[in-house]
Amino acid sequence: MSFAYAIPDQRNELLERVESFAPATVSLDRLRAGTPARVLAVKGEGAIARRLMEMGVVPGAPVRVIKVAPLGDPLEVRVRNYHLALRRSEAQTISVVMSDK
Amino acid sequence: MSSTLESPSLTEAPAGAGAGRETRSLAVALAGNPNAGKTSIFNSLTGLRQKVANYPGVTVERKEGLWTLAPDLPPAHLIDLPGLYSLDAASLDEQIARDVLTGRIEGTPAPDVIVAVVDATNLERNLYLVTQLLEMGRPVVIALSMIDLAERAKLEIDPAKLGESLGVKVVPVTAKQRRGLDELARAVLDAVGAEAPVAKWRLSTGAENEVRRLYAVGAASREEALRDLYSDELPADAERREAVEGARERLSRSNPQWWQEPLTARYRWIEQVTEGSVRGAQTTRPSTTERIDRLVTHRFFGPLLLLLVMAVVFQAIFSWATLPMDLIDRGFGALGELTRARMPAGLLTDLLVDGVIAGVGGVLVFLPQILLLFFFIALLEDSGYMSRAAFLMDRLMRGVGLHGKAFMPLLSSFACAIPGIMATRTIENPKDRLATILIAPFMSCSARLPVYTLMIAAFFTDKKLFGFISVGVLLILSMYLLGICVAIIVAWILKHTILKSPPPPLVLELPPYRVPHFLNVAQTMRTRSWLFVKRAGTVILTISILLWALMTFPRSAEKPVPDAQEGGAVQAMRETGVEAKGEPAPGTTVQTAAGAGAESEQLRQSYAGRLGHVIEPLIAPLGFDWKMGIGLIASFAARETIVSTLSIVYNVGKDSEADSPSLIEAVRNAKRPDGSPAWTPLVAVSMMVFFVLACQCMSTVAVVRRETNSWRWPLFMVAYMLVLAYAASFVTYQGGRLLGLG
Numbered sequence: 001m002s003f004a005y006a007i008p009d010q011r012n013e014l015l016e017r018v019e020s021f022a023p024a025t026v027s028l029d030r031l032r033a034g035t036p037a038r039v040l041a042v043k044g045e046g047a048i049a050r051r052l053m054e055m056g057v058v059p060g061a062p063v064r065v066i067k068v069a070p071l072g073d074p075l076e077v078r079v080r081n082y083h084l085a086l087r088r089s090e091a092q093t094i095s096v097v098m099s100d101k
Numbered sequence: 102m103s104s105t106l107e108s109p110s111l112t113e114a115p116a117g118a119g120a121g122r123e124t125r126s127l128a129v130a131l132a133g134n135p136n137a138g139k140t141s142i143f144n145s146l147t148g149l150r151q152k153v154a155n156y157p158g159v160t161v162e163r164k165e166g167l168w169t170l171a172p173d174l175p176p177a178h179l180i181d182l183p184g185l186y187s188l189d190a191a192s193l194d195e196q197i198a199r200d201v202l203t204g205r206i207e208g209t210p211a212p213d214v215i216v217a218v219v220d221a222t223n224l225e226r227n228l229y230l231v232t233q234l235l236e237m238g239r240p241v242v243i244a245l246s247m248i249d250l251a252e253r254a255k256l257e258i259d260p261a262k263l264g265e266s267l268g269v270k271v272v273p274v275t276a277k278q279r280r281g282l283d284e285l286a287r288a289v290l291d292a293v294g295a296e297a298p299v300a301k302w303r304l305s306t307g308a309e310n311e312v313r314r315l316y317a318v319g320a321a322s323r324e325e326a327l328r329d330l331y332s333d334e335l336p337a338d339a340e341r342r343e344a345v346e347g348a349r350e351r352l353s354r355s356n357p358q359w360w361q362e363p364l365t366a367r368y369r370w371i372e373q374v375t376e377g378s379v380r381g382a383q384t385t386r387p388s389t390t391e392r393i394d395r396l397v398t399h400r401f402f403g404p405l406l407l408l409l410v411m412a413v414v415f416q417a418i419f420s421w422a423t424l425p426m427d428l429i430d431r432g433f434g435a436l437g438e439l440t441r442a443r444m445p446a447g448l449l450t451d452l453l454v455d456g457v458i459a460g461v462g463g464v465l466v467f468l469p470q471i472l473l474l475f476f477f478i479a480l481l482e483d484s485g486y487m488s489r490a491a492f493l494m495d496r497l498m499r500g501v502g503l504h505g506k507a508f509m510p511l512l513s514s515f516a517c518a519i520p521g522i523m524a525t526r527t528i529e530n531p532k533d534r535l536a537t538i539l540i541a542p543f544m545s546c547s548a549r550l551p552v553y554t555l556m557i558a559a560f561f562t563d564k565k566l567f568g569f570i571s572v573g574v575l576l577i578l579s580m581y582l583l584g585i586c587v588a589i590i591v592a593w594i595l596k597h598t599i600l601k602s603p604p605p606p607l608v609l610e611l612p613p614y615r616v617p618h619f620l621n622v623a624q625t626m627r628t629r630s631w632l633f634v635k636r637a638g639t640v641i642l643t644i645s646i647l648l649w650a651l652m653t654f655p656r657s658a659e660k661p662v663p664d665a666q667e668g669g670a671v672q673a674m675r676e677t678g679v680e681a682k683g684e685p686a687p688g689t690t691v692q693t694a695a696g697a698g699a700e701s702e703q704l705r706q707s708y709a710g711r712l713g714h715v716i717e718p719l720i721a722p723l724g725f726d727w728k729m730g731i732g733l734i735a736s737f738a739a740r741e742t743i744v745s746t747l748s749i750v751y752n753v754g755k756d757s758e759a760d761s762p763s764l765i766e767a768v769r770n771a772k773r774p775d776g777s778p779a780w781t782p783l784v785a786v787s788m789m790v791f792f793v794l795a796c797q798c799m800s801t802v803a804v805v806r807r808e809t810n811s812w813r814w815p816l817f818m819v820a821y822m823l824v825l826a827y828a829a830s831f832v833t834y835q836g837g838r839l840l841g842l843g
Contacts, residue, residue, distance in 0.1 A: 042361065047191050048606045053364040054187040055608060056226045061368070070400045071496035074607050080225045081386070083611040085492045087499075090606060 024098040029075065029091035033065045037096040039079075044093035052090065056080040063096055126175040128210045129168065129289060130202060132234055133218030134227050135184030136485075136612040138246035141276035142218055143181045144620050146285075150176075153628040157207055161197045162526070164628075170286045177289075180209065186226075188233040189332070192529050202237045214292045215241045216285070221251035221258055221273070222386075222613070224379060225371050231267065232367045235300045236324045240292035241269045244285055248273040250613075255381045262378035268298040277618060300324070302370035304362050307355060311348040318344040331363050390485075390613040397489050407493055410486070411512055414477045418470050418516035425469040433462030451653060452646070460645030463739065464638040467519055467800060471630050474513050474520035479625035481509075483617035487527070488609055495607055501589050502596030504528050505607060507537040511588070514544035515581075518801045522808055523629060532602040536595045538805055539818055542796050543588035545581045548740040551759035552792045553577050555744055556785040558760050559768045576789065584793050587825065633804070644799040648738045651709040700749050709734050723791065723827065724784040724834040726773060736797045743792075783842050787834040795826035 031037055039061045042049050056079050057063070066076040066083060074087045133139040144151075147166025156163045164181035182201060183194040197206070204211025217234050219227040234241055245260060264271035270288045274281035303309060312326045319341050320326035329335070330349065335342045352359035396402050437454040444450040481487045487509065495505030506528045514521030518541045525541070528534040557573040564572040596602070704710050713730035720730055728750045736743040744759045751767035771779040796802065796819045805815040 041358070043358075048608070050189065050360075050364070051186070051191065051606065051608050053361060054189070054229060055610075056229065056368065058361070058365045058368045060365075067398060069398065069492055069496060070403055071493075073496045073499075074492060074609075076398065076492065076611060080223075082223045082226060083386070085488070085495070085607055085609040085611055087495070087607045090608065 025095060027092050028063065028077065028094040028096050029088045031065050031096055033067055036062065036064050036099040038062055038099055040095045040097045042094055048090060049093060052094065055084060057094060127170070127177040127213045127293060128180065129177050130180045130182055130212035130215050131218065132182045132185060132198065132215060132230065134186055134220065134230060136610060137218045137220040137227055138276060139181065139184060139218040140621050141618050142244055142246060142274060143179065144624055145276040145279055145282060147179055153632060156197055161193055170290055180212065185230055187230060193531060194529065202239065212239060214289050215239050216244055216289065217241055218244045218246050221245050221247045222254060222256065224375055228371045228374065229367060232300060232302060232371065235298045238297045240295045241298055242285065242288045242292050243269055243271040245271055245273045246276065249275050254387065257380045259378045263374065266374040266377055268301065302366050304366050308352060308362055311352060315344055315348060327363065331360060387613055393614050398492060403493050407490055414513065417473050417477065418513065422469040422473050426466050429466050430462065433458055452649065456646040456649035460642040463645055464634060464642065467517065468630055470517045471520045471633055472626050474524065475626045475629045476622060478524055479622040480617050483615065483621055485612045485614045488611050491609060492611060501592045503537060503592055504530065504533045507533065510537055511541060511544060514541040514546060517546050518542045518544065518798065519804050522801065522804050523633065530602065532600045535809065535814065536592055536600045538808060539595060540588040540592045542798065542801050542822065543584040543794065545584045545793060548798065549792050551741045551744050553580060553789055554759040555764070555768065556789050559765045559780065560782040560785045580789055580793050583790065587794060644738060648735065652704055652707045652735065654708060655706065704731065704749050722835065723830040724787045726779050738799050740792060740797045783834060783837040787830045790833045791826045791830040794822055794829050796822040
């Protein structure tokens with residue numbers, strides 16, 4: 001059984017172009033609570049971006065903001081069927097595209 | 102499954118019989134995400150046969166237990182790794198886990214088999230760690246946990262198909278009902294010596310070509326080539342390093358986010374694996390969790406509930422623990438009396454009673470608080486509430502530069518800093534954890550209350566502000582606030598200087614609520630309290646004996662040898678002794694105990710008494726005299742000791758309580774050599790301020806030593822807190838005098 005999978009090398013450039021055109025593209029911190037979306041790109045660098053991706057926030061993953069903490073930060077986010085608390089500053093680095101459903 | 106038995110350590114096993122006939126006991130590592138049910142499985146497999154210690158040189162907890170794989174085999178050593186999301190060595194836990202899996206830790210053999218615990222209700226994210234475990238070059242068996250919850254959520258997982266796609270055996274396990282444990286043991290025995298699995302995920306063609314090129318240059322395997330290319334560390338070999346740098350350069354030219362590729366590729370593969378083996382519901386989160394969270398993280402009721410939970414925990418450590426603590430205290434007191442009665446009077450008896458028995462009692466008296474706090478922490482942690490508390494408090498704690506998880510340890514420190522400091526283990530980043538530890542003793546703990554009580558009873562009873570606000574209550578409240586404010590400032594300074602690190606990121610899982618497992622809670626309480634008794638206990642006992650010696654030697658009966666150096670001090674002491682005799686008898690209720698006078702004389706003669714004199718010029722600007730100095734010295738063992746020490750110094754017998762009328766009288770009537778009162782309300786406030794800020798608690802020092810694994814931090818803590826306490830008392834006393842309050 002082989003699961004060979006090819007990611008086009010120009011993926012990110014494409015994503016950026018899509019992002020600039022598609023009106024449904026926002027950063028995760030600006031997504032309205034309850035709106036289903038998919039991750040388009042994680043733009044951050046370093047340990048935090050890596051940790052986010054390890055937790056399943058990779059391009060294509062379904063995400064949804066569930067609620068905002070009482071003091072306005074952090075956010076409760078649903079990703080890959082589990083719930084994650086993220087600060088706004090981290091959510092800013094994640095761009096998402098709203099799903100149709 | 103056929104065993105290849107290639108591993109050199111296994112060559113003694115008869116070929117073909119399967120590794121099951123092993124005589125050497127096997128090593129098995131248990132790995133998995135936090136909240137995946139790993140602890141429940143570990144407890145079910147090992148029962149009470151566990152050992153908890155630290156890995157050498159670090160504070161990561163090392164849990165090991167014995168697991169009977171088959172009746173005719175020696176039990177296997179099961180090593181419970183810390184809960185992990187990844188093996189990329191970003192945190193200390195991850196680094197340790199990686200080192201254990203590769204056998205690089207002294208005294209911990211490389212595991213023969215890795216058991217990966219995978220939460221069935223959260224498959225995709227749990228499998229991410231598995232994709233990394235598959236690359237460790239060891240046989241892997243998957244224990245699929247929470248299978249009952251998955252079934253309830255109408256999620257169908259085909260373990261056989263899942264195992265086939267992953268290339269390893271998958272065993273569904275329900276720890277609470279002990280379902281699947283035998284099958285897991287059999288799967289582990291079958292896997293011993295089997296060939297390590299092969300990871301099947303692939304990168305883009307460009308990246309794969311680079312990996313192949315690195316493999317050709319000298320990486321030992323595809324896994325090593327991948328690690329060279331994508332991990333932060335570069336290979337030591339110059340040629341290989343150059344090749345890696347070249348490859349990164351080429352990859353980043355076509356894709357600036359090139360480093361994300363393995364992460365994305367692993368998840369793509371996971372999606373393909375689960376697509377073939379999982380059917381049914383997309384939402385596995387129980388609706389009860391959603392409903393509970395509607396209240397628990399509610400804008401208004403959430404913080405209210407948190408306050409309520411904290412109040413219960415606080416109440417428990419603060420007041421419910423007092424009954425068993427009194428019992429322990431009295432028990433050891435009685436044991437001391439008994440010993441004194443049965444043994445001939447003398448130094449040995451004194452050492453045994455005042456040093457050893459009092460010291461052991463001083464350790465054990467904290468047990469009820471520690472047990473209770475860890476009962477609640479285990480309950481809150483296991484149920485899933487703890488991460489909600491961090492979620493609610495993060496914004497506030499971040500303002501100081503601390504993690505949301507620092508909230509709970511700091512709050513428990515109001516009862517006692519010892520369990521509070523032990524509770525900081527939930528904070529992953531070592532710098533954030535250290536900052537939390539260093540400010541925890543500023544929270545006014547229960548041991549300060551006797552001091553506050555004595556000072557207020559002596560000078561502020563019945564005093565009212567505007568006719569109705571009790572000055573005493575106001576003072577105690579100000580002391581609590583002072584501690585909190587100083588803690589906030591110190592935390593801010595620490596986080597911007599020696600513990601400088603970026604604000605801790607909050608990437609925190611909010612797991613579904615679960616009913617806490619009794620066995621897990623009991624185990625946490627057991628292991629934590631044992632750790633405290635064993636490690637902190639030895640330090641506390643030592644210091645307790647040392648303090649006893651300081652207050653006992655030289656004996657008042659023997660004439661101190663007046664050598665050149667000591668002569669002056671002794672002379673000075675004799676003079677003050679005369680002056681002390683010149684004092685008017687302090688009150689009518691004094692001289693209750695027959696031996697009080699002798700005790701008092703002994704203390705004055707002792708090294709502690711001399712030290713009191715030596716430090717008098719130093720503490721005079723704070724408003725303290727040498728008698729208070731003795732109390733301060735003794736209080737570095739534990740704050741409340743100042744009450745009993747002052748009782749001895751003022752001749753009222755050492756068993757006086759903080760609210761004993763004779764002690765209060767004695768304090769009010771104590772005079773300085775010039776006849777002015779030794780204590781004034783201003784001196785009392787200065788003393789209280791000193792007690793808020795100084796780290797006068799050898800148990801705290803011992804626990805910090807244990808938790809940070811060095812003497813550097815506890816000594817730093819004592820020193821900086823002492824400086825702060827001195828400065829604050831100085832400002833209080835001198836400022837007060839300038840305002841005409843003295």
